[in-house]
Amino acid sequence: MKIKFKMKHMLFSFIVLVFISCENKEENAVVEPYNGIHLPATISIEARDMLSNWTIEGRNAGAQLPKANAPLEVWKKKQDEAKNAAAKSLPKIVEIYKPTIDTVFLGTIRAIDVKPKNYKKSNKVIIYVHGGAFVFYPADVTLLSSIPLADASGLRIITIDYTLSPQAKFNQILDEVIQAYKELLKEYKAENIAIYGDSAGGSITAGAILKMRDLKINLPSSVVLWSAWLDLDEIGDTYFTLKKTDPNLVYANFLENCAEAYAPRTEWKNPYVSPVYGDFSKDFPPTLIQVGSKEIFLSNSIRMFRQLKENNKEVELDVYEGMWHVWQGHYPLPESKMAIKNTKNFIFKHLGQEI
Known part of the structure; x- marks a missing residue:
């Protein structure tokens, strides 16, 4: 009888433990949504809320672009649609930050x-090369x-309005x-200039640095790459x-068509096109490299980091848990604020600014 009682007591205890364990798991787990995008418990609530509004189905539906050799008017229509969509988000951020x-x-x-509110004239400047898949x-x-x-930096940021592909x-x-x-070198010393780029802008930034080096032009103090598209070919893990x-x-x-609009396939291993192949x-x-753990460009960033590191260059790889492509641009997110702070600190270090 005692043995039976003990076994029953042990069985009851085991069931209670399992129940408590399951209850705790339910409290801490993030349910996999039906949209195909995992919402990790390890990112901010704000980031999870944003991700919950996206679907893989929606992603795929929007990923149809003209071929690189399509008529320019077809590309122009797509470019105008993208421009108009992006412009809708600008009044709010301008109202919040009040820049000039x-x-x-x-x-x-x-x-x-762009000059921040209460800008104080400085002998230092940041150049921005924007993304947008080159097109x-x-x-x-x-x-x-x-x-x-x-x-965040209190510095002037100048965004270069380069000609888009396939027009260029x-x-x-x-x-x-x-x-x-x-032209900026006429106003600023190279050591007082920092440059950053995101996505395709990161590729253009790094490619331009490699070309400037080959042309014997004085290089800027530092480079920051956000979610950079550093190899145009689909070969990273x-x-x-x-x-x-x-x-x-x-x-x-989508990306493949944009890559072909920017450069013919025969040039995709040209370091000016895919900077990961550069001679470092x-x-x-x-260089500071920021990338999210959810984006297919993660391998690009790892490979670029290894290239620089193995050639004894100063480089930092700053990876963000659960973040997607160019999350830094979603300014209300805690992860965006963190990435911008780290960008500012890295730039300040190399501009000789006090952090």
Whole structure:
């Protein structure tokens, strides 16, 4: 009888423990939504809320672009649609941060000049090369990136309004960025200039640095790459491991078409086009690489980091749990504020600014 009682007592205790364990798991777990995007418990509530509004089905539906050789009017229509959609989010951020925004020309290159509220004239400046898969957005509608960083840093940010693809190919676009940079060198010392780019803008930024180095142009103090598209070809590991779960990026019929609009496939291993293939035994500025764990470009960032690290360059790889492509532009998110703070601190370190 005692043995039976003990067994019953043990069985009851086991059931209670299992019940409590399941209850705790239910409290702490994040239910996998039916949209195909995992919502990790390890990111902010704000980030989970944002992710919960996206679906893989919606991502795929929006990932149909013209072929690279489609008529320019077809591309222009897509570009206008993207510009108009992006412009809708600007009044709110301008109202929150109250920056001063001007159009300027660096030689013949148009740019958008963002100064934070209560800006104090400085001998230091940040250049921004915006993303958009090489084919989207005039600089005017990329303020979700530049305004918060200008505010955090107190510095002027100049966004280069380069000609988009397919209207221009990589060589023209890089030359426009370099021309704008050389104009700024007339006003600022190279050691007082920082440059950053996101997505395709990160590729253009790093490609322009490599070309400037080869042209013997004085290089900026530091480089920051946000979710950079550093290899145009679909060969990095996470292009495949994250292919079905990246909430934003699709290669076939989207990124692939944009890449071909920017440069012919025969140029995809040209370091000016895919900077991960650059020779980093030569000069390259201190570099901060930020990337999210959800994006297919994660491998691009890891490979770039390894290239710089193995060539004894100063480089930091700053990976963010559960973040998607260019989350830094979603300025209300805690993870965005953290990334912008780290960007500012890295830039300040190399500009000689007090943090």
